[in-house]
Amino acid sequence: MRNAELLRSALQSLRANPKRSFLTTIGITIGIAAVITILALGNGVKKRLSDEFNTTQNGEQYTYLYFTPNDSQSAASGFTETDLNAIEERFGAKVKKAAISHETNNASVSPLVGNERVNNATISLLKRPTSKISIIAGRNLTTNELLTEEPVILMKESLAKKQYQTVQNAVGTSVSIGDHDYRVVGVYRSQANTYNDNKYGADLIGGTKLFYSGTTATTGYGIKLTFYQGANAGKVTKKIKKYMEKKGTSAHDGTYMAVDAGAELTKVNNMITGLTAFISAIAGISLFIAGIGVMNMMYISVSERTQEIGIRLAVGAAPQNVMAQFLLEAIVLTVGGGLLGFVIGWLLAGIISNFMPYHIHAVITLNSFLLAFGVSASVGIIFGILPAKQAANKNLIEILR
């Protein structure tokens, strides 16, 4: 018999008893849904960890160390090449690379706007022009300007109004940051800055290349530390911080702060990992019981359909045809339940992630799908094989008598 026909007769028999088929699969559905939910959330936390914080794609971790001068007018240079060399020399076993962090989102600056110093201003830096902001006076930056390091800059509407009363007045004025004098070519309307991570809510928008040329290339208020795989990044970062507080170039002019934003998420991750083991154990029991349910139903089905088995054998079905048919019924049943569980788990994880902290999103991977498919198919095979064998080994003469 052709395989497609086998599948067809399996589906046909299951459809003949839809309620029973559905009830039998519920256990599988619940088990798979639970596993998929917890895996999706766990993956979400891991993805968040690697995306945003501590891990690069090849498994290296990184942290940031920031310097805050005691006095905002201070000439303290923060981190210098001397500091970086010292860190790499002293912590070289753990730290792969220490580099000035070139913040491009909302970097703190103290520009000279016209003749007036503006403290605590922010600047976002671009490699190419963006269409995500709306220009309300003047024009946007051009690709060419950013590429050739033209000293041009965009100013936020609120800053422009504060300094020059109208936005039109601001266009053409100058802004000095560090070593560079910029010309304001446009004023943009700020987007609502709900989170501090919206780069288009900064006071100024300029080009990355020019901003970080000159002294800012070798000195800065932040450094990025990249660690070798397996190093305890949080602990080493604290040591480096202590070291900088004693020996750093600007140690007497400010304070250092280590940012290990992954630490909190690591706690969540550990919690989820523990929870995954727990829920997997419960799901395992659920799947086992569901498997026994499938086995039970298949035995009932085999004894109810003794006549059908006899008829099929009589018209020329080989015993292995009959076995394949019943095994396939069990597998279709469990895989159907498994896929339903997969979808439910996906939805459930999506709903739960709305209530999770740190913007964690449920992440469904191909592996999750393969797991759901593989596990449910295995349950079908393991618990379906004995009833199917029984069906195939029925005594034809006794059935037909």
Added chain:
Amino acid sequence: MAMIRLEHVNKYYGQGATRFHVLHDINLQVAAGELMAIIGESGSGKSTLINIIGFLDDDFEGNYFYNDQAIHDYTRADFAKLRNQHVGFVFQNFKLIRDISIAENVILPLLYAGVGRRQAKKTAARVLSRVGLGGYDDKLPTELSGGQQQRVSIARAIIANPDFLIADEPTGALDTKTSQEIMDLFKQLNQTQHTTIIMVTHDPRVAEQCERVVKIIDGRIVDDRKVGAN
């Protein structure tokens, strides 16, 4: 040359002290094209004999040559293949699968022979109209009368063009009139298609319409004669 040749076939049910000897040293030959009836009391072993002839029962002693092949040595899977390719069955209680359509029932032997569903359904429509049930393809067995259901099972038996038909009390569950219709259908198949038919019956009116009648008493063939009528 005989198509079917049984030599010294013995059959027992059960084991040890309770072993029951059903068939005693059966020797029987059936040639292609015969229309044969096996008659006897209930419990005489006629159904057991017909099950052996029809490859349903592979558990017997003695020799069975089918077209000179020694099939008593065959495996269970080989028997399944023999059933599929060489024989069609008609049972007293029709033995149709209740929750699939008439056409689905009829095409089963073709599906197990590896024929595609589309092709098989076309053949089924043709065979169904040959047994007088054209257009009944999509009905369920339960929607049909007993006589009609027996026609369906005959259609299923002949769809794969078997060498012979085995019919175990084919008219046992039918009234006189319907019985005669089914018998007419068998005779027509035998005469026009030259299908070999071996049936078990205890109805003398059915038996006397066959060409050859074999009588079994207590597991022994006691009479084997041609009936000249046809």
